[in-house]
Amino acid sequence: MNELINIKVIQKDFNGDKKRFVNARELHKWLGVGKFFANWIKDRIEKYDFVENLDYFITIANSGNGLGKQSKGKIIDAKTGKVLAKEYILSVDMAKELAMVENSEIGKKVRKYFIRVESDFKKVMKIAMLDPKIINQLTSKFSETRSETKDYRKNFTDCIKNFVAVKNYGTYTDMLYNFLFLEKAKEYRKLLDLAKKDFTRNYMYEEILLIIGSFETGLAGEIQKEFKKIGKILTQKEFISKFNDFASQKNWLVYQKRARSIMATYDEELRSIKHPKLIDYKKEFSQEDIRKLLG
Numbered sequence: 001m002n003e004l005i006n007i008k009v010i011q012k013d014f015n016g017d018k019k020r021f022v023n024a025r026e027l028h029k030w031l032g033v034g035k036f037f038a039n040w041i042k043d044r045i046e047k048y049d050f051v052e053n054l055d056y057f058i059t060i061a062n063s064g065n066g067l068g069k070q071s072k073g074k075i076i077d078a079k080t081g082k083v084l085a086k087e088y089i090l091s092v093d094m095a096k097e098l099a100m101v102e103n104s105e106i107g108k109k110v111r112k113y114f115i116r117v118e119s120d121f122k123k124v125m126k127i128a129m130l131d132p133k134i135i136n137q138l139t140s141k142f143s144e145t146r147s148e149t150k151d152y153r154k155n156f157t158d159c160i161k162n163f164v165a166v167k168n169y170g171t172y173t174d175m176l177y178n179f180l181f182l183e184k185a186k187e188y189r190k191l192l193d194l195a196k197k198d199f200t201r202n203y204m205y206e207e208i209l210l211i212i213g214s215f216e217t218g219l220a221g222e223i224q225k226e227f228k229k230i231g232k233i234l235t236q237k238e239f240i241s242k243f244n245d246f247a248s249q250k251n252w253l254v255y256q257k258r259a260r261s262i263m264a265t266y267d268e269e270l271r272s273i274k275h276p277k278l279i280d281y282k283k284e285f286s287q288e289d290i291r292k293l294l295g
Contacts, residue, residue, distance in 0.1 A: 005030065005113040009092060009287040011121065011269060015053075018269075020121055022095040022114075024056070024088035030110055031102050041088050044098055055094040059087045092118050117287045124270070124290055132271040133192060136205045139295035145206045152213035153201075159220035163227040166236040172243070176215060179247050180208075180259045182277040191273050205262055207292070211255045219246050257281070265289070 007030055009020050028037050035043070050056060090098070092114050099111040128135045136142070157169055174184040183191075185200055192203055201209060222242055226234060234242070246252070264278035269285040 005110060007095075007110065007113065009114070009117050009121075010284045011286070014057075018125065020092040020118060021089045022092060024090050024095075027090065027095055027098060027110070031099060031104070031107055033102070038086075044101070048097065048101070050094055056088055056090045059089060060084050117290070120287065120290045120294060124293055128270040133194075133203055135270045135293070136203055136266075138293045139206050141295055142206050145209055146202065149201070149209045149213035152217045156216035156220045159223050160239075163223050163234055164236070164239045165233045166239075168236070172239070175240070175243060176212065179252075180211065180215070180256055181263050181275070182260070183275065191267075191275065192271070205266055207262055208259050211259050214255070215246075215252065219243060222246050266293075 007022060007026055009022055011018055011020050014021075024041050025037055028040055033040050044050070045056070052058065096111050096114045099107045099114065101107075124135070124138065127138065139145075160167055160169060160172060170185070174186075177183055177185055177188065181188075189198075189200055194200065194203065201212070204212070219242070222245075223234065223239065226238070226242055230238075260278050260281040261283050264275055264282040265285055266289070267273040267275060268282060
């Protein structure tokens, strides 16, 4: 039963620290409380002396993450005249206490769920504090994935060697990186402060490695087909044209968005690195991300 519980837990910078939070409505739903949500949360806050902007904060639905702004009284939408719903965002500690005081079997299971999730967050964040560069290598399958994608890389470089006139491996790699996450290899290495001996891809997250490997393998196949079709080595211009055609396929736009989101979110949360060109792709860092990092 414990595995079935899946309440979203997100990490936020709060009062100078990274803390984990839960949406009170989702907690209320999981606990199966009979009371209306608004009555339940107000009653619990008052009864157990929870403090706003310490144990919880309030946001207005669909209006961002303002901390405690306009939290008193009803909030009216000026355009529609409708009352806007308040969202109570609870610290995990407060959520654990609310689960416990329900004094129910599901309350006990929800509390244990939060304890496990918080433990996983702390495990990852501790490693991130000690050595953020290798935080991408936490998952048990990283070495296997890295080895596998080295083969994909060799297929790509062999393709260039055999079927493309100009052997600018670095330029073509930069084209791929720039397409996926708007940075060239040199820019990425500078942000991570990598030494000359450090292999760039050793510090990329597993899912990004797989996306890169898939792209390189797929593009290599397209280049080989084009070589057989035209019966001659491709010029650099022809290679770039095939690259652009391949990259424009809709499925790669999906993977592109995913790669940018992972890099923007994970690097800021775990490495304290901001990618200037990827700011708009940062998303909430949740327990699902922690699970992926731990494999």
